[in-house]
Amino acid sequence: MSLLQRERDVIVNNEYVDKFDFEEIESFIKNAPKELFISHHFKKRDRLLVQPRGGFPTYKKMFALYEEFMKADIDVLPLTVDSNTRLNDYAMSKKMLALSEENEMDMLNGYPLVTHGYRTTRKMITHFNKPVSLRHGTPDARLLVETALGSGIFEIEGGPITYMLPYSKNFPLDKAFLYWKYVDKVCAKYSQLNEPINRESFGPLTATLVPPCVVIVIQIVEMLLSLEEGVKSFSVSFSQNGSMMQDIVTSNVIKKLSRFYADKLGYSDTVINLVYHQWMGAFPRNKELSDSLINTNTVIAAMVRADKIIIKTRDEAFGIPTMQCNAQSVANTKYTLRTLKGLPVVHDEEEEANLEAEVISIMDAVLSDHADTLWRKVFNSIRSGIIDVPFSPHIINKNEVITIRDDNGNIRIIDKGKLPISDKCFAYEKSKVNLPPTQTEVINKIIHDIGAML
Amino acid sequence: MSLLQRERDVIVNNEYVDKFDFEEIESFIKNAPKELFISHHFKKRDRLLVQPRGGFPTYKKMFALYEEFMKADIDVLPLTVDSNTRLNDYAMSKKMLALSEENEMDMLNGYPLVTHGYRTTRKMITHFNKPVSLRHGTPDARLLVETALGSGIFEIEGGPITYMLPYSKNFPLDKAFLYWKYVDKVCAKYSQLNEPINRESFGPLTATLVPPCVVIVIQIVEMLLSLEEGVKSFSVSFSQNGSMMQDIVTSNVIKKLSRFYADKLGYSDTVINLVYHQWMGAFPRNKELSDSLINTNTVIAAMVRADKIIIKTRDEAFGIPTMQCNAQSVANTKYTLRTLKGLPVVHDEEEEANLEAEVISIMDAVLSDHADTLWRKVFNSIRSGIIDVPFSPHIINKNEVITIRDDNGNIRIIDKGKLPISDKCFAYEKSKVNLPPTQTEVINKIIHDIGAML
Amino acid sequence: MKVVTGVVGNDIHVVANRLIDISLQARGCEVFNLGVNTSLEEFIDAVVETDADILLISSLNGEAEGWCRDLQFLRAEYQLRDVVFVIGGNLAVGEAKDSDIVPKYKSYGFDLVFHQVDLNTGLDALEQYMKDRS
Amino acid sequence: MKVVTGVVGNDIHVVANRLIDISLQARGCEVFNLGVNTSLEEFIDAVVETDADILLISSLNGEAEGWCRDLQFLRAEYQLRDVVFVIGGNLAVGEAKDSDIVPKYKSYGFDLVFHQVDLNTGLDALEQYMKDRS
Numbered sequence A, B: 001m002s003l004l005q006r007e008r009d010v011i012v013n014n015e016y017v018d019k020f021d022f023e024e025i026e027s028f029i030k031n032a033p034k035e036l037f038i039s040h041h042f043k044k045r046d047r048l049l050v051q052p053r054g055g056f057p058t059y060k061k062m063f064a065l066y067e068e069f070m071k072a073d074i075d076v077l078p079l080t081v082d083s084n085t086r087l088n089d090y091a092m093s094k095k096m097l098a099l100s101e102e103n104e105m106d107m108l109n110g111y112p113l114v115t116h117g118y119r120t121t122r123k124m125i126t127h128f129n130k131p132v133s134l135r136h137g138t139p140d141a142r143l144l145v146e147t148a149l150g151s152g153i154f155e156i157e158g159g160p161i162t163y164m165l166p167y168s169k170n171f172p173l174d175k176a177f178l179y180w181k182y183v184d185k186v187c188a189k190y191s192q193l194n195e196p197i198n199r200e201s202f203g204p205l206t207a208t209l210v211p212p213c214v215v216i217v218i219q220i221v222e223m224l225l226s227l228e229e230g231v232k233s234f235s236v237s238f239s240q241n242g243s244m245m246q247d248i249v250t251s252n253v254i255k256k257l258s259r260f261y262a263d264k265l266g267y268s269d270t271v272i273n274l275v276y277h278q279w280m281g282a283f284p285r286n287k288e289l290s291d292s293l294i295n296t297n298t299v300i301a302a303m304v305r306a307d308k309i310i311i312k313t314r315d316e317a318f319g320i321p322t323m324q325c326n327a328q329s330v331a332n333t334k335y336t337l338r339t340l341k342g343l344p345v346v347h348d349e350e351e352e353a354n355l356e357a358e359v360i361s362i363m364d365a366v367l368s369d370h371a372d373t374l375w376r377k378v379f380n381s382i383r384s385g386i387i388d389v390p391f392s393p394h395i396i397n398k399n400e401v402i403t404i405r406d407d408n409g410n411i412r413i414i415d416k417g418k419l420p421i422s423d424k425c426f427a428y429e430k431s432k433v434n435l436p437p438t439q440t441e442v443i444n445k446i447i448h449d450i451g452a453m454l
Numbered sequence C, D: 001m002k003v004v005t006g007v008v009g010n011d012i013h014v015v016a017n018r019l020i021d022i023s024l025q026a027r028g029c030e031v032f033n034l035g036v037n038t039s040l041e042e043f044i045d046a047v048v049e050t051d052a053d054i055l056l057i058s059s060l061n062g063e064a065e066g067w068c069r070d071l072q073f074l075r076a077e078y079q080l081r082d083v084v085f086v087i088g089g090n091l092a093v094g095e096a097k098d099s100d101i102v103p104k105y106k107s108y109g110f111d112l113v114f115h116q117v118d119l120n121t122g123l124d125a126l127e128q129y130m131k132d133r134s
């Protein structure tokens, strides 16, 4: 038995989980219909795929949610996991699931996938026969992903950085890298049986004034870590920046450089797709305005020529949306994409050159770290602040980079911390903003900029 | 007494109208606050002005509508006139206004301005102290415009072509030209007293597959006719075509060529502004989708860098919107414009060159008509089909031009009728579409294309 | 089957009218299309003149009620009992319910009333009505 | 005034937490910020350790109810009668009404409950409460 398989046996041996039948799972995946694989749909590339977020505690309510989504002609079903499962607190999930079932009231903010198990969940997923995307935010997602794959969920979101720095305070980063290596290995293994399992990185990060160069570097690095393990289908992503132009520039650069680095490191057979997240920051507490924001984001997603868009709902500022509200959001988005025609292809040479230079400088610094493996290089880079995510709750994150919006809504770096971007690039960033004179005013401006869509 | 003044005395002497006090009106306009003049707001050019449509039969309800609009932070108030007044059927308007007042039910699809009179209406307009735009569709708008100006309405929409070809079946076109000359003369006269009165043309026309070259020619021609009479502030306009790129191209060309012809004919002191109409064709019978369509249009209006946007409501497919619904639409649009930042400046050289060439060919043909005055040249051009508006109900319109959408939503000319566009341009248009093989299929495609937003 | 059609009143919405013309012809009718902006009297004159079986009125801009109230008198006056009177389109100012609209227009003398009904659905119902009748 | 603050449970929404830290300091408080992902026990420990006047808990992701039900027992156990217990943020999964939420959390032992209340409004109310109390 391989080392990986031995590790797998340990992982799935958990008091909260029914016994895993790996052979049965393998044959299920081998014979699974192509429709369940998003990588299969990406191949057609005939339209921008629409995917909401959504997860309810009970099987019954989750099933009903999928039914609503199907009526709205959804492209990709989501399975969002509750925050206890995310932090491997299966005991709490179990307790709250029981309470939710008894009281017909939602005591969890997502679907506790591990608690329900793969046998149950697979019934639902094969019933609807649409690709399902696993949305979580889990540093140690090993058991979760085994359960997902067994269930027929063939797109796994996350990664050691993007599901750590925004989603955890104390979880040891080095462990996260190893746990995600496991995830990638398992995905790569199953990818050989049928269409490839798609891995997706989570570009929005903290959704709070993260500069595009940091997003792109993290996307590329997580992609490379997955490709190292044999993953063949990968989606890079980012969320609305707050400036249409910055979104377009980010898209152009991320497409170009993710391909560039994949090829450079010898993974030219990988299929790379682009996912665009609608505004991930604070939403207005007015549902009509939220609808407007959502639709504007749909238009931008089409303009940046994403392959998939992940959408929000008019309930965002209030709480987990009702299923009707969520399905309505899908229907609205599909309508806009259907009627929106004749999109121009836009470029901004100067902005793209600057962003590209920033990304390459940081990538150079990461790749030339003295460590022996890529994950250790990245680990060191985060620890030293070469990669630094604003507003990360994680203790290891440097938290030195400070950003602010310019008059056109672009996120600009005003304190580069340890980011190894050139003086020229940093000067370019600073030249775009009129910095308020006092520290208090800068803080007020940052608070104001966080609420750009309020 | 001048000839014009004598004509004016006759016009306002109408059994449905109270006596006009021209002296009092003149002094009112002279001393009117700048805020009432849209031309004053255009000067600042600090934002895209938002204007809905709206008119209710009774004074009370009209006042309440304005109150709702004010709460939504509106930029320009509309005064939309009912369809009887549009066709000078004041008797019917009076009867229906009375019924509306008695039964607290709307028996008119707009505000019967002539019936209410300028003394009453002015109270409302000075109370709100916002610029008001007169929206009608009247071939003979002489009495209506006198009443409007006396009321404090300092933007007059319409023109002899744009308010004729889409809005009338039998009204004699030559008369319309003379009646609109009257309107322009009166506007020009009052323009000398304070800020200029703004005249606006109605680019959407029938809102049904009208090719951009026809729209632009008509915009330029109506502008020139107004400038001839001394108008100093003019807005050209067009409505969403159905392709973002075609909107951008139309905007770039209309801006360039309206300025070009104004300068060429010696009116370089005129201020020209651009107005963008949200989709003017058939709306979906689903209010959520209508909201999406409206918001998409707002994004496009910002992209084409219009100076004013005229908006629709989610009730469009159903009937005259409630005031709350209308005000909500204003609020949503203002929100999107406030939060939408970083818009790229887009061009498409090839498309712009083609459209420019088409407009210039048609303008050349119009201007080189043998008649002595501009209006007669234009009159002849319409009669001969040099200017031809698809789906016009008017008997004089040639109705020979046939258009269809290409795969990107662009409106393309497949039968040029008598439009004097070059073979090269016509070939370009046709090269963009795959024409269905049979006549029936072409008709079905046209029906389908009319419903592009359904 | 002879059909007189057009848009009633000061209403100039012509697009539906063009489509109705095409659709009726496709269904084998002989169509007399008076176009937009047609008064009730003009319609009645045309029905008499052409000896039509059906008068199919459209209204889109919300005016119809004001114009059609007198139909019953004209119908009686000209003794047009055999002609089928149909109206369709958008039959009220503002949003309105079928349950209010349909009885109202029937009381004005229409046999069939299609408020915000899709054209083909309406014309199918009309054909059915004509069959049931004969 | 000493304030212990943080985000309760498996909740990692840090943005509000950072702003609260800044705002409390601007109001002259001595702030002990435990950050996100903090258990009820950790909060109580910190209150005891720092001898705080106020415990200000945030919850954004809808988890609070599951964590805070036991507050009343801890409060009694540690005899923290003088400490003011405040909670704010987004206190339910899904949309919920104030009239349901506030009494519920008061019954768990909170003195002040701010469900979806703007930060400054909440902190103003807190200051007023502290004044009225002394």
Ligand code: B12
Pocket: A053, A080, A081, A082, A083, A086, A109, A110, A137, A166, A167, A204, A205, A206, A207, A280, A281, A282, A283, A284, A315, A316, A317, A318, A319, A320, A321, A391, A392, A393, A450, D010, D011, D012, D013, D014, D015, D016, D019, D056, D057, D058, D059, D060, D061, D062, D063, D086, D087, D088, D089, D090, D091, D092, D093, D094, D095, D114, D116, D117, D118, D119, D120, D121, D122, D123
């Ligand atoms: C940004 C964001 C994220 C980021 C967070 C990054 C980070 N580390 O901070 C990311 C993307 C990582 C994220 C993850 C998740 N999120 Co989140 N997230 C948001 C979002 C969009 C904005 C939050 C924000 O930063 N707002 C800006 C700050 C300044 O405002 P605020 O947090 O609302 O706080 C204000 C008030 O609440 C108040 N306040 C807060 N505390 C207190 C205390 C007192 C005493 C007072 C008076 C006031 C007060 O003052 C603050 C300033 O005005 C909100 C939705 C929204 N609001 O629009 C969802 C939201 C909070 N997230 C939600 C959820 C569920 C999650 C996830 C579980 C994923 C999921 N299932 O969808 C995970 C959480 C994982 C975990 N372990 O907790 C839900 C919570 C649902 C509910 N309550 O029913 C929300 C409401 C979205 C939604 N509608 O589903 N999220």
Ligand code: B12
Pocket: B053, B080, B081, B082, B083, B086, B109, B110, B137, B166, B167, B204, B205, B206, B207, B280, B281, B282, B283, B284, B315, B316, B317, B318, B319, B320, B321, B391, B392, B393, B450, C010, C011, C012, C013, C014, C015, C016, C019, C056, C057, C058, C059, C060, C061, C062, C063, C086, C087, C088, C089, C090, C091, C092, C093, C094, C095, C114, C116, C117, C118, C119, C120, C121, C122, C123
């Ligand atoms: C395009 C349009 C215009 C164009 C018309 C160009 C032209 N000459 O045709 C312009 C811009 C000039 C215009 C002007 C006005 N319009 Co207009 N217009 C529209 C719009 C957006 C689309 C109409 C259209 O062409 N639809 C496509 C065709 C194919 O569909 P249709 O007309 O709905 O017809 C279908 C059905 O009704 C049905 N049908 C029609 N007749 C019949 C008959 C039978 C028997 C059956 C079974 C079915 C049937 O079948 C058709 C095909 O599916 C509608 C709103 C909408 N629907 O989205 C407003 C609308 C019809 N207009 C309206 C109004 C009020 C006006 C104005 C008075 C201006 C104003 N106050 O806003 C002026 C009218 C001036 C006048 N004298 O009539 C209102 C009517 C309000 C009401 N009923 O309460 C509408 C609903 C907009 C609104 N919500 O305010 N308009």
